[in-house]
Amino acid sequence: xxxxxxxxxxxxxxxxxxxxxxxxxxxxxxxxxxxxxxxxxxxxxxxxxxxxxxxxxxxxxxxxxxxxxxxxxxxxxxxxxxxxxxxxxxxxxxxxxxxxxxxxxxxxxxxxxxxxxxxxxxxxxxxxxxxxxxxxxxxxxxxxxxxxxxxxxxxxxxxxxxxxxxxxxxxxxxxxxxxxxxxxxxxxxxxxxxxxxxxxxxxxxxxxxxxxxxxxxxxxxxxxxxxxxxxxxxxxxxxxxxxxxxxxxxxxxxxxxxxxxxxxxxxxxxxxxxxxxxxxxxxxxxxxxxxxxxxxxxxxxxxxxxxxxxxxxxxxxxxxxxxxxxxxxxxxxxxxxxxxxxxxxxxxxxxxxxxxxxxxxxxxxxxxxxxxxxxxxxxxxxxxxxxxxxxxxxxxxxxxxxxxxx
Amino acid sequence: xxxxxxxxxxxxxxxxxxxxxxxxxxxxxxxxxxxxxxxxxxxxxxxxxxxxxxxxxxxxxxxxxxxxxxxxxxxxxxxxxxxxxxxxxxxxxxxxxxxxxxxxxxxxxxxxxxxxxxxxxxxxxxxxxxxxxxxxxxxxxxxxxxxxxxxxxxxxxxxxxxxxxxxxxxxxxxxxxxxxxxxxxxxxxxxxxxxxxxxxxxxxxxxxxxxxxxxxxxxxxxxxxxxxxxxxxx
Numbered sequence: 001x002x003x004x005x006x007x008x009x010x011x012x013x014x015x016x017x018x019x020x021x022x023x024x025x026x027x028x029x030x031x032x033x034x035x036x037x038x039x040x041x042x043x044x045x046x047x048x049x050x051x052x053x054x055x056x057x058x059x060x061x062x063x064x065x066x067x068x069x070x071x072x073x074x075x076x077x078x079x080x081x082x083x084x085x086x087x088x089x090x091x092x093x094x095x096x097x098x099x100x101x102x103x104x105x106x107x108x109x110x111x112x113x114x115x116x117x118x119x120x121x122x123x124x125x126x127x128x129x130x131x132x133x134x135x136x137x138x139x140x141x142x143x144x145x146x147x148x149x150x151x152x153x154x155x156x157x158x159x160x161x162x163x164x165x166x167x168x169x170x171x172x173x174x175x176x177x178x179x180x181x182x183x184x185x186x187x188x189x190x191x192x193x194x195x196x197x198x199x200x201x202x203x204x205x206x207x208x209x210x211x212x213x214x215x216x217x218x219x220x221x222x223x224x225x226x227x228x229x230x231x232x233x234x235x236x237x238x239x240x241x242x243x244x245x246x247x248x249x250x251x252x253x254x255x256x257x258x259x260x261x262x263x264x265x266x267x268x269x270x271x272x273x274x275x276x277x278x279x280x281x282x283x284x285x286x287x288x289x290x291x292x293x294x295x296x297x298x299x300x301x302x303x304x305x306x307x308x309x310x311x312x313x314x315x316x317x318x319x320x321x322x323x324x325x326x327x328x329x330x331x332x333x334x335x336x337x338x339x340x341x342x343x344x345x346x347x348x349x350x351x352x353x354x355x356x357x358x359x360x361x362x363x364x365x366x367x368x369x370x371x372x373x374x375x376x377x378x379x380x381x382x383x384x385x386x387x388x389x390x391x392x393x394x395x396x397x398x399x400x401x402x403x404x405x406x
Numbered sequence: 407x408x409x410x411x412x413x414x415x416x417x418x419x420x421x422x423x424x425x426x427x428x429x430x431x432x433x434x435x436x437x438x439x440x441x442x443x444x445x446x447x448x449x450x451x452x453x454x455x456x457x458x459x460x461x462x463x464x465x466x467x468x469x470x471x472x473x474x475x476x477x478x479x480x481x482x483x484x485x486x487x488x489x490x491x492x493x494x495x496x497x498x499x500x501x502x503x504x505x506x507x508x509x510x511x512x513x514x515x516x517x518x519x520x521x522x523x524x525x526x527x528x529x530x531x532x533x534x535x536x537x538x539x540x541x542x543x544x545x546x547x548x549x550x551x552x553x554x555x556x557x558x559x560x561x562x563x564x565x566x567x568x569x570x571x572x573x574x575x576x577x578x579x580x581x582x583x584x585x586x587x588x589x590x591x592x593x594x595x596x597x598x599x600x601x602x603x604x605x606x607x608x609x610x611x612x613x614x615x616x617x618x619x620x621x622x623x624x625x626x627x628x629x630x631x632x633x634x635x636x637x638x639x640x
Contacts, residue, residue, distance in 0.1 A: 002528055009516040308512045311473055312526045312573070313501020315494045399473040403508075 007326050014298070018330065021294040025334020025379060026341060028287040033342035033367060033375040035276040041365045042272070053127060054227040054239055055261040059252040062088075065221030066251055073245055074225055079238040081230045084123035085209045087223030089116045091168030094181050114154060116168060116205040118212040118223075125206075127228035130197035137162060137188030145211045147187035151202030155189050162186050174220050175212065182215065227255070284378060291386035295327050299390035306394050307402035316395045323391040324384060331383020335376045342375070343367050419482075420580055420613050421447035421470055426479030428465050428636075439465045441636040443479070447629075449580070452607040452614045454627035461633040463617040464585055470615055471504050471583045472496050484580050501529045505574030505612075507584035511566040513558040519545060519569045520554040526577040544572035548602060564595025571602060575612060582606065584616040588623050600626045 011018045056074060058064040065087070075083045093112040121142060125131060133141075133149055140162075141147040150160060160166070167181035184207055192200035213220060229238055239255035246253045299306070309319055346367050428440040439462045447453050455463045468474035469481045472488040481488050484503045491499055505526075513522045523541040532540065545551045548568040550561075558566055567587060574582055584603065588596035604626055606612045616627060624630050632639040 002534070005521075006517070006525075006528070009521075013516045304512055305514055308508075308514070309525070310497065311471070311500065311506045313497050313499075313529050313577075315497040317494065318497075318529075400468055 003322060003325065007322060007329055010298070010302075010326055011329060017294055017297070021291055021330055022334045022337065024287050024290050025330060025382060026337035028283045028382070029335050029338025029375045029379050030341040030345070031283050032280045032378060033339060033371050034345060035280050036371045036374065037342070037346055037365070037367050039273055039276055040368060040371060051232045051235055051257055051259070052229055053258050054229065054235060054242070054255050055224055055258055056227055056239075056242055056253050056255040057224040057261070059243075059254040062224070064251065065223060066225065066253065067221050070246065070251075070253070071222065071225060074227060074242055077238060077241045077245065079230050079234045079241070080227055082123045082127050082228040084120045084127060084226045084228075085118075085222040085224075086120075086124065086226050087118040087209060087212060087220070089118050089168070089170050089175060089207075089212065090172045091116045091170045091175075091182065094167050094169050114157075114203060114205065115201070116148075116207065118209040119206050120209050121206070123228075124226065127226065128197075130193040130200040131190045132193065133188045133190040141187035144185060144187055145208055145214075146183055146185050148184040148205050148207040149188040149190055150186055150205045152189055152191050153201075153203040154205060155186075157203065160186050162189060175216060177215055182211070284382065288382050288385055291327070291330060291382055292389065294330075295323070295387045295390045298326070299323060299394055303397070303402045306397065307399045310399045310402075320391040320395040323394050324387045327383045327387025327391070328380060329383070330386075331379040331381075334383075335379025338379065339367075339372055339375055342372075418448075419446035420449040420451075420484055421445065421615060422480075422482040423466070423470065424480040424482070426466075426469060426476045426481060428462070428469065428474075429477045439636050440469075440476070443636075443638050445631065445638060447613060447615060449613055450607070450611050451629060452604070452627045453616065454624035454630045455615065455617045455633060456619070456621075456624050456630055457633035459619075462636040463633050466633065467583050467585055467615060467617050470581070471506050472500050473506070498529075501526060501577060503579050503581060505577070505579045505582045507567070507571055507574045507582060507587045509586040509589040511558070511563070511570040511590075513566055513569055513573075515558050518555050518557055519550060519561065519572075522558070522569055523572045523576050525573060530577065540576055541572075544576040545569070547575075547606075548572045562595070563591050564598055567591060567595070567599050568602060571599070571606070575606060575610070579612075581613045581615065584614065586617055586619065588618065588620060596620070596623065 056066070056070075058066055068085075071083050071085065074080060125133065125138070131151075137149070141149050146165075155161065158166075163186060165183060165185045167183050169181040170176055184205075190202070192202035194200050209222075227238070227242070229235060235257055239257075242255040243253050306319055309322075310316065314322075346365075350365065423443050423445040426440055426443040427438065430437045430439060443462075443466060445466070455466060457463050465474065469476055469488075470483060472481075472483065472491075475489050479489075486499060486503070488496060488499065513519075514525070517525070520538070520541045523544050524537050527537040527540060530537075542551060542554060545554050548571055550565060550568055550572070553561060553565060553569075558569070561569065567590075571582075571587075574584075582603075587603065588599050591599060600623055603614055603616070607614050614627070616623070618624050
């Protein structure tokens with residue numbers, strides 16, 4: 001500790017260089033932590049899906065709907081308790097009329113995007129006990145075709161309460177209609193029990209599939225079917241039986257557990273894990289070179305000082321320790337700053353319009369201590385690795401040679 | 407028997423250089439910088455090493471200071487054969503026994519005068535307060551207590567050298583070695599530095615070995631030794 005003021009003074013010597021190195025390190029750690037957080041959220045999403053429910057979708061792509069006739073056939077498969085249609089509406093709030101950009105007036109405002117699903121209310125909510133809705137509100141919802149039920153988080157986000165109405169416009173062509181956006185009335189607000197179901201999201205809106213079906217001229221099918229199982233152990237058997245039933249039909253199905261469905265959904269983005277990991281590694285390697293360069297320059301500039309320290313009686317090991325400590329300090333400061341940035345950005349992401357809808361789909365999205373520790377560990381490693389060679393040079397250098405080169 | 411010969415047996419030399427050779431190798435070429443040097447410096451002596459450039463003065467000084475090793479021969483300083491010490495032992499030995507004064511002061515620019523003087527004390531077990539007090543005392547001795555908080559860039563050359571001298575003796579070493587301490591100073595500052603070194607020798611009993619080109623500086627020493635082509639002349 002007695003050498004700390006000495007180390008800090010040296011770091012302040014060329015504060016622009018030190019500052020930019022620390023900033024570079026911070027950006028590196030920030031990127032690492034943020035990317036790892038996204039990857040972890042995706043991994044969690046894969047693991048946290050409910051095993052008592054299956055999802056049956058079109059085998060080719062989620063883009064294609066399934067025929068409505070499948071519902072009854074799926075219900076007849078042994079081991080199936082309930083079936084419910086669930087279609088992803090993809091609706092956004094229309095731009096406000098007071099918008100300065102008149103050309104966009106009335107167009108969907110995708111910055112206000114959130115998850116909205118058209119469902120068959122009775123079977124859907126029966127098989128999702130993690131959503132609790134006051135019975136009176138549920139009754140009011142069922143009695144109103146334009147009614148919807150929204151999560152507590154969504155209600156908080158938009159300040160909506162029971163009785164409020166709003167409009168949504170889908171970006172999916174079959175779900176758009178000539179008369180304009182769909183009007184909805186908030187009839188109930190549900191709470192999500194995350195203890196019972198960690199993947200439960202309270203920033204979702206549910207409305208009647210019947211409303212979508214009738215408003216679009218009865219031409220749309222089912223986005224997917226959510227299937228409740230009699231026995232979770234029979235998940236694989238039931239999934240195979242459902243898919244076998246529609247084999248060689250015009251619309252073959254793919255049935256899987258909710259967890260697997262989430263994994264497939266995320267995989268549609270591409271090999272995101274590989275992409276994000278590659279970016280992270282590239283950034284870490286770049287910062288290693290930048291920091292190593294900074295430390296090398298700092299040591300080269302201080303050859304005389306190193307010689308003086310050794311002349312005064314500092315051992316080679318102590319001089320090496322001072323340089324490593326300096327590099328480590330850059331790592332600690334950069335890592336700390338990067339973590340702070342990451343915390344701020346990750347918290348901010350959940351509030352940014354457009355991004356929050358995507359983020360909130362992940363359960364427990366946030367910077368975990370494991371990721372933070374990894375980030376800080378990388379910062380320390382980068383500091384040490386960057387300082388090692390210059391420190392070794394200082395360790396090996398002879399006083400007379402260093403003084404002669406002045 | 408001369409007076410000097412009588413005095414010698416009474417005080418064993420604090421610096422005892424015995425038949426020292428120093429050879430540098432540059433590719434296949436061997437350059438003999440010091441050849442069979444013998445030098446004994448009694449405690450409390452002030453010796454000036456003189457000679458033309460390339461005569462080996464600084465090399466001899468480096469050997470005495472324990473920052474270089476002889477190719478052959480022995481360098482015994484303060485009772486220790488420095489050639490036999492390991493690198494870490496030598497570093498520890500230097501911190502206790504030798505203070506080095508450079509021609510270009512070599513103060514650490516990011517540290518204040520007081521912090522520069524305090525540097526050698528970081529290697530001791532002294533507390534922060536004790537280190538500060540000692541550094542201030544050393545600065546008082548060199549007449550720069552009022553400049554304790556100044557950085558090297560805020561000091562004149564002479565003042566910087568005085569801070570460097572304070573740094574050299576703050577850990578109370580027995581021997582001070584100075585490599586052209588006035589070589590980068592104007593006449594007035596050089597005079598002040600020499601007076602200070604005389605005072606350290608006279609009042610504090612420090613043994614001083616000083617390399618210099620300047621005959622006026624050498625005159626301040628008790629003894630003058632001349633090196634020519636790596637050989638000590640009488």
